[in-house]
Amino acid sequence: MTTTTDVSIAIPDVAEKWGGGINEVTIGATADSGGSRGSTVTIGGSKAVPFMSFEGSLGCKPAIAVEVWDIAPDALPPQLSEAYGDSLNSPGAWAKKAVEFGAELICLRLMGAHPDVADKSPDDCAAAVKEVLQAVDVPLIIWGCDVDEKDNQILPAVSSAANGENCLIGTAKEKNYRTLVAVCLADGHKLLAESPLDINIAKQVNILCSDAGYPLENIVVFPTTGALGYGIEYVYSIQERGRLAGLSGDKQLSQPVLCNVGYEAWRVKEAKDPPFDCVTDENRDQWGVMWEASTGVVLLQSGVELLVMRHPKAIEYINEAIKRFLPDK
Amino acid sequence: MSKKCKVHFVPDDITVEVPVGSTLLAAANAAGVYVNSLCGGDGVCGRCRVILRSGKTTGESTEYFTHDEIRAGYILACEARAESDVEVEIPPETRQTQTAPEHEKLKSEVPQLKDLSRGAQRQIKLAPLMQKHYVELPKPTLENNVSDLQRLEQELHKVVPAEGFQMGLKVTRRLPKILRDADWKLTAITGHRGPLTEIVSVESGDTRRRNMCIAVDIGTTTVVCHLVDLRDGQTLGQEAKYNSQANYGADVIRRIIHASTPDGEKALREAIVGDINELIHGLTRRYHLTQNDISFISAAGNTTMLHLLLGLPSENIRKEPYVGVAYRLPAFRAAEMGLHINPRGLLYCLPCVAGFVGADTVSGIYASGMCTSDDVRMLIDIGTNGEIVVGNKEFLVCASASAGPAFEGAECKCGMRATAGAIDHIRLHDADHVMSYSTIGSSPPLGFSGTGYVNMIAEMLRAGVIDKTGRMNPDASKTQLRESEFGELEYLVIPAAQTGNGKDITVSQGDVKNILRAKAAIYAAATVLLRSLDMSFSDLTEILVAGAFGNFLNVDNAVCIGLLPDISPERLRFVGNSSLAGAKLAALCCDCYDEIFNIADRTTYFELSTQPDFMDEFVSASFFPHTNTELFPSVNLFPKMPKIPKTQSSRKE
Incomplete structure (x- = not known):
């Protein structure tokens, strides 16, 4: 055993140097640039792994969008329907409520167009978009009904209805991207590119869209997600792998990422009807909120730039988390 | 005794008698008539299409045929069972040209020793595996009364640098008579056996002029034989044909499965032995040789093909951890395998590494x-x-x-082997028009060879018919893209009126995915x-x-x-x-x-x-x-930005 001597060791600089960075994408257009939004939201721009400010610029603050549907959902968990009340019956009122809750963007899902829901026409969808645009002045994310054939009918109409507003419209998929690329190019919107939790396919969708003429730097990636307890570790590792590749200079993975936090979290039974012994009548309603917030915090740390959320309390938690992670922003 | 019936195949004009209830595919195999089949008779590939011209069959299904084809009498040979004397026509698409691929024929030059030396980057010293040595032995006397064999070995030692000799019992029994009949002037055929040399046979007189060998590549699809003169290492000629085992399945896995059925192993072995013999006969006939002049066979092939040739059980190659019986084998008597060369001649099989590396x-x-x-x-x-x-x-x-x-043309809708009529080169002018194409043998087109598919897919990418995922763009062509009878998109390349078999040549969505x-x-x-x-x-x-x-x-x-x-x-x-x-x-x-x-x-x-x-x-x-x-920095499929109007038109729909 040696006795203690006075040794000073310089702490090595462990900061990684990154050659690449994540693109900045701005959503929304104010009157100056031909739109009618009161503000715009810019996401992305980081040149370091999430929240490691000593490695490089962290870019823009993550943004929170709130999900609004064009039709009143018939099976919303009571915690959510209580929070939004009657506003659920009108997309405009719902969007207003969402902005009150802290939405920086509105994510309008055109679920009413789904053939099994209300099979709404392209004109109906366009009217819903206009209603939301008039009700609030935050930027808009417009999301189809996830049925490719129907999306290809409604998205040209809604894109045209939001002409000049620089919305983010989705989703372009490996099997269905041509129509959306064409309308986003024509009407000046940003593009949301979807892939099933697979880096290769995420890159492939980006390549396909850019082959079809869409600028790579205007794409936001939606890699799909799961909720806490449902493979979030895998989601995290895929997201991390993609992010490290992007930071290392892979142009096909340099896009900011959107995750559908509220939708995923409120799907699981632990959120809606928690099956645990420790659940009491007092805390029962908190489970869903915490499930959504925890899912969001994990995804934030994986580098997600744009969180689509639902419950006002969860939004508060996430905003709080962002403040603590990024005290300077 | 079960009842028999006659099956007559046209255009081959061959009749075979089989038990009533036999499948037409079995009858074709018995008759030695080639019927295309990928699945080996499982009724799933739909390739063994034949036309029933007369007689009665049972058991056929209709799922692989159009209404017109059913009316024309199309049936699957592997499902239809002969119930009476029948006449069966084998249409062009089901037939196989039983000659070598045209490419092989056109390649008049067969590699000679100097080419081989260059390829292997060394000077090859001619020292064949089996050699003929002419020796004149001193007659035995009271002073020199060593045994006949020792006498031969002593003389051979002067010309063969071997550590020792071995000789089989049969030759040893015949030795004294041959030596004396030949008046001690004879030719010894020696074979390489590692450190030892086998005196394979002795022939009276000088027969060194006739020492040939066959080098054979046993491919899953094609069998190629070269006839080599061992005196100077020159390749005299080549013959190739398709591996007849294809009747039992297109790939090694199906053949292994077939080999593990009763009689399956024997059928596969006889098929490949028959193929090699046929090629040897063709070569010996062409060069006026007898089978005695072929001293040995040097064989390469994948692990499964060699197992099947030697009659080794192959079923474990297919199962994890993919173990074959033996990868390094000594030379065997070729006659044991039923190969028609010199009855004492050897079969040298080259070594394998693993179950799937042969x-x-x-x-x-x-x-x-x-x-x-x-x-x-x-x-x-x-x-x-x-x-x-x-x-x-x-x-x-x-x-x-x-x-x-897929690259051998199989498992694609219009895929075929590289024989006459296979499209090998093709250019598209745009998504609607073929600019030019060529077929092997300049015959009317019948389908695509593997090379043809590579060229076609590249052209479809350039023309925007498919995107980089291989999905067809339904808007790319109004005239050439359509829905196939199976509900998938297909691209019409050459319409029926211009093809050799009166059927459209198409590339389906599934074909692109296969490639x-x-x-x-x-x-x-x-x-x-x-x-x-x-x-x-x-x-x-x-x-x-x-x-x-x-x-x-x-x-x-x-x-x-x-x-x-x-x-x-x-x-x-x-x-x-x-x-x-x-x-x-x-x-x-x-x-x-x-x-x-x-x-x-x-x-x-x-x-x-x-x-x-x-x-x-x-x-x-x-x-x-x-x-x-x-x-892939040099690949630029779209030198210009693609025009947007095409996609915009879909907006209006």
Whole structure:
């Protein structure tokens, strides 16, 4: 055993140097640039792994969008329907409520167009978009009904209805991207590119869209997600792998990422009807909120730039988390 | 005794008698009539289409035929059972031209010893595996009364540098009579047996003039034989034909399954032995030889093909951990296998490495010269199984990936082997028009060869008919794209009126996916193998492409679809049938034969199925040319920005 001597060791600089960075994408257009939004939201721009400010610029603050549907959902968990009340019956009122809750963007899902829901026409969808645009002045994310054939009918109409507003419209998929690329190019919107939790396919969708003429730097990636307890570790590792590749200079993975936090979290039974012994009548309603917030915090740390959320309390938690992670922003 | 009936096949005009209730496919096999079949009679491939002209059959299904075809009497040979005397027509698409691929014939030049020496990057010393030595023995006297055999050995020792001799009992029994009948002037045929030399046979007089061998490459699809004169190492001629085992399934897995059924093993063995004998007969007839003049056979082939030839049980090759019976075998008496050469002649089989890396690969490694150089090269042998070898004189590592038979034209709707009528080159003017195409033998087109598919897919990419995922763009062409009878999109290449069989030649969505998977498997295997060696394509001096396919492949298009890596064309070299070249080198030179066994020992087999990143690489490569576009910098499918109006038109719909 040696006795203690006075040794000073310089702490090595462990900061990684990154050659690449994540693109900045701005959503929304104010009157100056031909739109009618009161503000715009810019996401992305980081040149370091999430929240490691000593490695490089962290870019823009993550943004929170709130999900609004064009039709009143018939099976919303009571915690959510209580929070939004009657506003659920009108997309405009719902969007207003969402902005009150802290939405920086509105994510309008055109679920009413789904053939099994209300099979709404392209004109109906366009009217819903206009209603939301008039009700609030935050930027808009417009999301189809996830049925490719129907999306290809409604998205040209809604894109045209939001002409000049620089919305983010989705989703372009490996099997269905041509129509959306064409309308986003024509009407000046940003593009949301979807892939099933697979880096290769995420890159492939980006390549396909850019082959079809869409600028790579205007794409936001939606890699799909799961909720806490449902493979979030895998989601995290895929997201991390993609992010490290992007930071290392892979142009096909340099896009900011959107995750559908509220939708995923409120799907699981632990959120809606928690099956645990420790659940009491007092805390029962908190489970869903915490499930959504925890899912969001994990995804934030994986580098997600744009969180689509639902419950006002969860939004508060996430905003709080962002403040603590990024005290300077 | 079960009742018999007669099955008459046209246009072959062959009749065979079979038990009532036999399938037409079984009858065709019994008659030696070729009927195309991929699945080997499981009723799933729909390839064994025949037309019932008269008589009664039962058991046929209609799912593979159009209404018109059913009316015309189309049935599947593997399902239809003869219930009476029947006449069956075998239509062109089901027939096989039983001659060599046209390419093989056109290639008038067969590689000679100097070409082989150049390929293997060394001077080959002519010292065949079996040699003929003319000796005149001193007659026995009271002073010199050693045994007959010793007398022969003493004399042979002067010309053969062997450690010792061995002789079989049969020859030894005949020895005294031959020696005395020949007045002690005789020719001894010696065979290479490692450190020993076998005196295989003795013939009276000087027969050295007639010492030939057959080098054979037993491919899953094609069997090629070269006749080599062992006096000077010159190749006299070649014959090729399709492996008749194709009747029992297109790929090795189906054949192994068939071999494990009762009688299956025998049927497969007899099929390949029959093929080799047929080729030998053709060659001996052409060069006015007798079968006695063929001293031995040097055989290369994949592990399964050699197992089936030798009658070794092959079923364990198919099951994890993929173990064959034996990979290194001594020479056997060829007659034991039923091969028609000199009755005392030997069959030398080259060594295998693993269940899916056979003597064809080892032989290719040797013949390509990659194992003697300091430079690190990669050998890609494109076949139903893609084999990839990386190495130099210090190390050799190989892997095997199942690519499927798409590159051999199989399992694609209009795919065919590289015979007369197969489209090999094609250019599209745009998505609506074919600019030009050529077929093998300039015959009316019947379908696509593997090369043809590579060119076609590249052209479809350039014309925007498919995107980089291989999906057809339904808006790309109003005239050529349509829905097939199976509900998938298909691209009409050549309409029925211009084809040799009156049927449209099309490329279906499924065909594109088949090719995509095949090329992805080969590229991913090469990538994972290189990565395991901490190397990349740029570290390779050269990439050698082997297989009959390799000779005629358009490099630009092979790179364009991502089958071959994007390296400068000077670093890509086609080495043709390197398996056969190796078999021939072994035949001509004992040292080469021994070295090939060394190579088999030195080659490390790398099992891809246990590599966690193989699947990831496969998905990454399942894109034209590749998801990582930076790997293919020279591939620019869209020199101009594509026009947007086409997609905009879909908005109005």
